[in-house]
Amino acid sequence: MPEKNMSCNTTSSQCCCGQSNTVEENNLLDESNAGWITGKVLTPAGDVLRVSTRLNARDILGSWKARWGINRHNYKIGPGLYGVGDPTDHSPVLVSANYKMSFDSLRKELAGIDAWILVLDTKGINVWCAAGKGTFGTGEVVHRIKAVDLDRRVSHRKLILPQLGAPGVAAHEVFKKSGFRVIYGPVRASDLKAFIAEGMKATPDMRAVKFRFADRIVLTPIELAHLIWPLAIAIAAIIIMNLLGIRFINSFHDLMPYAGAVLIGCVIVPALLPWIPGRAFAWKGWLLGLIWALLIDALYTWNLAASISWGPALFYLLILPPISAYLAMNFTGSSTYTSLSGVKKEMRIWLPIIIGSAGAGIVLMFSRLFLKF
Amino acid sequence: MKYRYLKDVVTLELDRHKCTGCGMCIEVCPHEVFTVESRKAAIVDKDSCMECGACARNCPASAISVRAGVGCASGIIRGRLNGSNECCCE
Numbered sequence: 227m228p229e230k231n232m233s234c235n236t237t238s239s240q241c242c243c244g245q246s247n248t249v250e251e252n253n254l255l256d257e258s259n260a261g262w263i264t265g266k267v268l269t270p271a272g273d274v275l276r277v278s279t280r281l282n283a284r285d286i287l288g289s290w291k292a293r294w295g296i297n298r299h300n301y302k303i304g305p306g307l308y309g310v311g312d313p314t315d316h317s318p319v320l321v322s323a324n325y326k327m328s329f330d331s332l333r334k335e336l337a338g339i340d341a342w343i344l345v346l347d348t349k350g351i352n353v354w355c356a357a358g359k360g361t362f363g364t365g366e367v368v369h370r371i372k373a374v375d376l377d378r379r380v381s382h383r384k385l386i387l388p389q390l391g392a393p394g395v396a397a398h399e400v401f402k403k404s405g406f407r408v409i410y411g412p413v414r415a416s417d418l419k420a421f422i423a424e425g426m427k428a429t430p431d432m433r434a435v436k437f438r439f440a441d442r443i444v445l446t447p448i449e450l451a452h453l454i455w456p457l458a459i460a461i462a463a464i465i466i467m468n469l470l471g472i473r474f475i476n477s478f479h480d481l482m483p484y485a486g487a488v489l490i491g492c493v494i495v496p497a498l499l500p501w502i503p504g505r506a507f508a509w510k511g512w513l514l515g516l517i518w519a520l521l522i523d524a525l526y527t528w529n530l531a532a533s534i535s536w537g538p539a540l541f542y543l544l545i546l547p548p549i550s551a552y553l554a555m556n557f558t559g560s561s562t563y564t565s566l567s568g569v570k571k572e573m574r575i576w577l578p579i580i581i582g583s584a585g586a587g588i589v590l591m592f593s594r595l596f597l598k599f
Numbered sequence: 600m601k602y603r604y605l606k607d608v609v610t611l612e613l614d615r616h617k618c619t620g621c622g623m624c625i626e627v628c629p630h631e632v633f634t635v636e637s638r639k640a641a642i643v644d645k646d647s648c649m650e651c652g653a654c655a656r657n658c659p660a661s662a663i664s665v666r667a668g669v670g671c672a673s674g675i676i677r678g679r680l681n682g683s684n685e686c687c688c689e
C-alpha cells in the first residue's frame with residue numbers, strides 16, 4: 227500500500243481497538259450504485275464482483291472527506307473476493323484491507339492487469355494500522371482464504387500481500403495453515419505493475435518506506451481536524467473570560483500569535499520535517515515556535531510603538547513554543563519512522579518542559595491581570 | 600533521503616545463532632535495518648528501526664525480538680489517561 231496510508235491518526239477520543247462492529251452489522255457503502263463495480267467475473271466456484279481501476283468523483287470526494295476525518299470510521303467496503311480486468315485461475319491474488327481508501331489506492335494502480343483482490347475484514351482500517359493491531363493478521367488471512375473458496379478459484383497457491391501488512395501476518399504460519407505462500411509486494415501500490423512484471427521481485431527501493439513532502443502534506447488536514455474540540459473549548463473559555471471582564475484576546479492582533487503557533491505545530495513542522503535540525507519532533511516544534519515568539523515580540527514591540535512591555539513579551543516566549551512543540555510531537559503518530567521506545571523517551575523529556583513552560587506562562591498572565599503590572 | 604529518529608532507544612535484538620539466513624527479515628523491513636553477512640542476518644542500521652515488529656513476526660526461526668508498538672504520542676497519552684493499552688490508530 228502507498229505509504230500515505232501509513233499514518234496512525236487518532237480520530238476519536240477513545241482508544242481505537244476493536245470497537246468497530248463487524249462490517250455485516252454496519253451500513254456499508256452503497257456498493258450497487260457507487261459506480262466502482264462494473265460487472266461480474268464468472269468462475270466455476272461462483273460469480274465475483276468486477277471492480278473498476280479508475281476512481282470516479284465519488285471515490286475522490288470520499289477520500290478527501292476521510293482525510294479531514296469526516297465519516298472516516300465508516301469508510302469501508304465488504305470483505306471478500308473482487309476481480310479487476312479478466313482474471314483467470316492463473317491470475318495473481320492481491321490482498322487488501324476493507325478501508326475504502328486502501329482498496330481504492332490499490333485498484334487504481336491495476337489498469338491493464340488481470341488480478342483478484344482479496345479484501346480482508348480489517349474493520350475499515352488501513353493496512354498499516356490494522357497490521358499493528360492484528361486485524362490484518364494471520365488468522366484473518368487464513369479465514370478469508372477459506373471463506374471465499376480461494377483454492378477452487380485459482381490453481382496456484384500464492385498470495386501477494388502489501389509489505390506494510392507484515393507486522394500482522396506471519397508468512398510461514400499462513401502457509402502452514404492454508405497451503406498458500408505469502409509473497410510481500412512493494413510498499414507502494416504504484417510499484418505493483420513493475421513488481422509483477424519482474425516476476426514478483428521487489429527492488430530495495432520498492433521495499434523502503436519514504437516520507438516525501440507530498441506524503442506529509444496530505445496528513446496535515448487530520449492534524450488540524452483533531453483540534454476542533456480543543457479549539458471550541460479555548461474559544462468558549464475566551465468568551466467567558468471576556469464576559470468576566472478579563473480581556474486577554476479581543477482582536478486579530480491578540481489571536482495571531484496562537485494561530486501561528488498552532489499552524490507551526492500542525493502544518494509547518496510536518497512540511498519542513500527533514501530540514502529542521504534535531505531529531506525529536508517536540509524539539510523541532512519548540513524551535514520554530516520560539517522563532518515565531520521572537521518574531522511576534524519583535525513585530526509587536528516595533529510596530530505597535532512600545533505597546534508591548536516585558537510582561538507580554540515574556541508571556542509569548544513561555545506560551546507559544548510549547549503549543550507548537552506539543553502539536554509537533556503529536557505528528558509522531560503520522561510519521562513513518564518513529565519507534566515506540568523513541569516516542570516514549572521524547573515524551574519523558576518534553577512533556578514536563580511543555581507543561582512547565584505553558585504553566586509558567588499562564589501564571590504570569592493571571593498575575594499580570596490581577597496585579598496589574 | 601533517509602530519516603532517523605532518536606539514537607540508541609530501539610529494543611530490536613537478533614540472535615544470530617538461531618538465524619538460518621532465509622532473508623525474510625530483509626524482505627519485510629521498511630527501513631533497511633538488516634543485511635545478510637556470511638549467510639546470516641545482521642543488523643546494520645538499528646537506529647532506523649521503527650519497532651513495527653514485521654521482522655520478528657515473519658522470522659521462521661524466532662531469531663528476532665523487538666517490543667513492537669506504534670510510535671505515536673497522542674496514543675500513549677490517551678493510553679495513560681484512560682488506562683487502556685497504547686494504541687492510536689483510527
Ligand code: SF4
Pocket residue numbers: 613617618619620621622623624625639640657658659660661662663
Ligand atoms: S528472518 Fe530470521 S532466520 Fe531469516 S534471515 Fe532474518 S533473522 Fe535469519
Ligand code: SF4
Pocket residue numbers: 611627628629630631632633647648649650651652653654655665
Ligand atoms: S521492527 Fe520493523 S523497522 Fe524494525 S527492524 Fe523489524 S521490520 Fe525493520
